[in-house]
Amino acid sequence: MTKVVVQNGNVDGALKKFKAKVARSGVPSELKKRKHYEKPGVRRRNEKKEQMRNAKKHRNNY
Numbered sequence: 001m002t003k004v005v006v007q008n009g010n011v012d013g014a015l016k017k018f019k020a021k022v023a024r025s026g027v028p029s030e031l032k033k034r035k036h037y038e039k040p041g042v043r044r045r046n047e048k049k050e051q052m053r054n055a056k057k058h059r060n061n062y
Helices: 010-024 027-034 040-059
Strands: none
Touching: 010 027
C-alpha cells in the first residue's frame, strides 16, 4: 500500500507525491490493460506493433 505523510498541512503536495508514487508503481497501466480481455494472438500482435514503434522512435535518435 502506498503511503504519503502530510507535512505542515500541505495536502496538495502530499497528493502530488501520492499520485507520482502510484503512477511509478504501474497500477494505472495495469488497470488499463485489464479493463477488457484481449485474446492471446491480439495481445502478441499489439506487443509486436509497440516494439516496432519503439524501435522506429529510437532509431531516429542515433
